[in-house]
Amino acid sequence: MNFVIGRKREPAPSSIYQRATEAQTALDTRMRGETEVKARKRQIPFWIVPLISVIPLWSAVADYRDGSWGSALMTGAIGLLFLAVGLGGMLQQRQTRRVAGAMATAPTGTRVSPAASGTPDPGLPHLSPPARIEMIASATLPPAVLPNNLPMPGCNVAGCPPISILYLHNFYSHETLLTKMDGSWCRYGPVFFLGSPSDLGSEHTFARDIKKLAETELITSPAAFDARFTSASRDLLPAGDARLKSYPHYTGGWPQHRFLCTNASWRHGVERLFAAAEVVIMDASDYSLERGGLNWEIEQVINKVDATNLLVLADDTADLGALRTAFENAWGEMRSESPNNRRDAGPVRILVYPSESEVHSAERDELAPKPPPDPTGQIAKMNIVMRQLLAGAYVRACEHDRAMALLLTSRG
Numbered sequence: 001m002n003f004v005i006g007r008k009r010e011p012a013p014s015s016i017y018q019r020a021t022e023a024q025t026a027l028d029t030r031m032r033g034e035t036e037v038k039a040r041k042r043q044i045p046f047w048i049v050p051l052i053s054v055i056p057l058w059s060a061v062a063d064y065r066d067g068s069w070g071s072a073l074m075t076g077a078i079g080l081l082f083l084a085v086g087l088g089g090m091l092q093q094r095q096t097r098r099v100a101g102a103m104a105t106a107p108t109g110t111r112v113s114p115a116a117s118g119t120p121d122p123g124l125p126h127l128s129p130p131a132r133i134e135m136i137a138s139a140t141l142p143p144a145v146l147p148n149n150l151p152m153p154g155c156n157v158a159g160c161p162p163i164s165i166l167y168l169h170n171f172y173s174h175e176t177l178l179t180k181m182d183g184s185w186c187r188y189g190p191v192f193f194l195g196s197p198s199d200l201g202s203e204h205t206f207a208r209d210i211k212k213l214a215e216t217e218l219i220t221s222p223a224a225f226d227a228r229f230t231s232a233s234r235d236l237l238p239a240g241d242a243r244l245k246s247y248p249h250y251t252g253g254w255p256q257h258r259f260l261c262t263n264a265s266w267r268h269g270v271e272r273l274f275a276a277a278e279v280v281i282m283d284a285s286d287y288s289l290e291r292g293g294l295n296w297e298i299e300q301v302i303n304k305v306d307a308t309n310l311l312v313l314a315d316d317t318a319d320l321g322a323l324r325t326a327f328e329n330a331w332g333e334m335r336s337e338s339p340n341n342r343r344d345a346g347p348v349r350i351l352v353y354p355s356e357s358e359v360h361s362a363e364r365d366e367l368a369p370k371p372p373p374d375p376t377g378q379i380a381k382m383n384i385v386m387r388q389l390l391a392g393a394y395v396r397a398c399e400h401d402r403a404m405a406l407l408l409t410s411r412g
Contacts, residue, residue, distance in 0.1 A: 023137035027352055030320070053082035128340055131331035132347035133324045136406070138354070143367050144401035150375035151187050151252050153236045157401075158408055162189035162236070162254055166277035168297050169193065170286055183245040184397035185281065186253035188404055190234045192273050195260035217260045222268035225259060229272055232257045239376045247390065247397040250378050270297065274304045279407060284314045284350070289322040302330040306339040307346040311407045317355040324350070346410065351403055368398035 060076030063069075147159035156162045165185055185191050195217070219225045232255070237244055239252040261269045274280075280301060284294055301310055314323060327348050334341055354360045372394040374380055379390060 020137065020139040023139035023354070027135050027137045027316070030316075048086075051086075053079045053086060055079070056082065126334070126336055126341060127343050128331070128334060128338075128345045129343065131328045133327050134347045134349045135320065135324070136349055136351050138351055138399070138402070139363050139367075141351075141367070141402040141406060143369055143398065144405040145369065146401060149251065149373040150239075151236060151254070156188045157251075158188060158404065160408070162234075163278040164189055164234075164276055165191045166273045166280045167191055167193040167283065168280060168294065168301070169283040170294055183248055183253070183256055184393075184400040185404070186244070186248050186256050187251060187397070188254075189278075190232075190254040191256040192232070192277065193256070193258060194266060194269060194273075195258040219259055219261045219265045219269070222265055225261065225265045225269045225272065228259060229257075229269075229276075239378065247372075247393040250390070251375060267296075270300065274300060277305075279309045279311070279411070280305050281403075281407075282310065282312045284312055284318060284323055286318060287314060287323045287326075288319045295326055298326050299330045299333070302327070302340060302348075303335045303338045307348050308410045309407075310348065311403060312348065312350040313353070313403065314350055315353045315355045320350070320352065349406070349410075351406065364395040364399050367402065368395040 056075045056079035060072045060079055063072035063075060146157045148155060148157045151157055151162075154161060165188065167185065183191075219228055234254065236254055237252060239250055241249070241252070243255060244253050259269050259273075282294065282297065282301065287294060312323075312327075314320065327350075331340075331348075340346075354363065372379060372391065379387065382390065
C-alpha cells in the first residue's frame with residue numbers, strides 16, 4: 001500500500017530498503033526452520049547480579065590496599081552499581097510476588113475449551129480459510145507521517161476519530177511492562193488493559209506493605225469491574241496532564257485505564273473489554289512454550305476480534321514457532337459465530353522486533369522523522385538533558401506509530 005495513515009509515503013533510501021529486506025528474509029528463513037516448537041532459554045535471575053558485584057568490590061579493596069586510590073574508586077563505584085541494581089531487582093521481584101499472591105494469578109497456560117465459553121454456538125457453517133499467520137519484520141515498516149501532531153477531542157494523530165484500544169500482554173514479561181508503561185498508544189484513543197503484578201511491583205518497589213496497597217486497587221468481583229469500567233473517562237487529556245507519561249505528556253492524549261483484577265474478575269473483565277474495544281494490540285514479548293501466557297486470550301481474540309483489527313507484537317527472542325502454533329490451534333477451533341468465520345478472513349499479523357538493543361535502537365532512530373514536532377512549544381523550553389531524554393521517548397512513539405499505521409491501513 002502506498003499510503004501510511006493518510007499521506008503518501010516517500011521512497012525509502014536504498015540502505016534502509018536493503019536492511020529491511022535482509023531483516024524480513026532472515027525472519028522468513030527462521031520461521032521455515034521452526035517446524036517444531038521449542039522451549040525458551042531461561043533468563044539470568046537477579047540474585048546473580050549482587051554476586052557479580054563481589055568481583056569489582058574485592059578488586060577495589062585490593063587497589064586501596066596497594067595505594068591506587070583512583071583505581072579503587074572506579075572499580076568500587078562499578079561494584080556498588082551492580083550491587084544496587086541487583087538488590088533493587090530482587091526487591092522488585094519480591095514485591096511482584098506479593099502482589100501476585102493477593103491477586104492469586106498464575107500463567108494462563110491451561111487452554112479453555114470452546115465448550116467452556118459463555119457464548120452459545122448457533123451452529124453456523126465454518127467458512128474461514130486455513131489460518132494465515134504473517135510474520136513481519138519491524139524494519140520493513142516505513143516511517144509513519146501523521147496528519148496531526150496534536151490530538152484533538154474528535155480527531156487523533158492519525159486524522160480519524162479516537163479509537164478504543166485493548167492492550168493484551170504477558171503478565172510476566174519485562175519487555176511488555178516497558179512497552180505498556182511508555183504510553184504512546186494513547187495518542188490514538190483511550191487504552192484499556194488488565195494490570196499485572198509487575199505494574200505495582202515496579203511502581204512501589206520500596207513500599208513497606210505492598211499487599212495492603214494492592215488490596216486497595218484490586219477488583220474482586222464482576223460487579224466491581226463493571227462499576228470501574230463504567231466510570232472510566234474517555235475524554236482527551238491536554239498536554240502537560242500528570243496522567244500522561246513519556247512523549248504524550250507533551251502532545252496530549254487519552255487516558256490509559258488499568259484494571260487490577262483477581263481470579264474472580266479477570267475473565268469477566270476481558271470479556272467486557274473485548275466488547276468495547278475497536279482494535280486489539282497483543283504484546284506477546286517473551287512468549288514461550290514453558291510459560292504459555294496469553295493462550296486463553298489468543299483463543300478469545302480469534303473468536304471475538306476481526307483479524308483486521310488485531311496486531312500482535314513480539315521480539316525475536318520469543319518462541320515464534322510456539323506463538324504461531326498457538327494461533328493456528330485457536331484458528332482451527334474457531335467458533336462458527338466468530339467475525340473471522342468468513343471466506344475473506346484476513347491474516348493474523350505478528351510484528352517482530354529485533355531483541356538486540358543496538359540493532360533495535362538504530363532501527364528506531366533511522367525510521368523516526370526528525371526533528372521531533374513541538375506542537376505545544378514545551379520542548380523548546382527544555383534544557384539539553386531533558387531534550388535528550390525526550391528524544392528516546394519520541395523514537396519509541398514513532399515505532400508505535402509505524403505499528404499503528406499497519407493496523408489502521410488494513411482496517412480501511
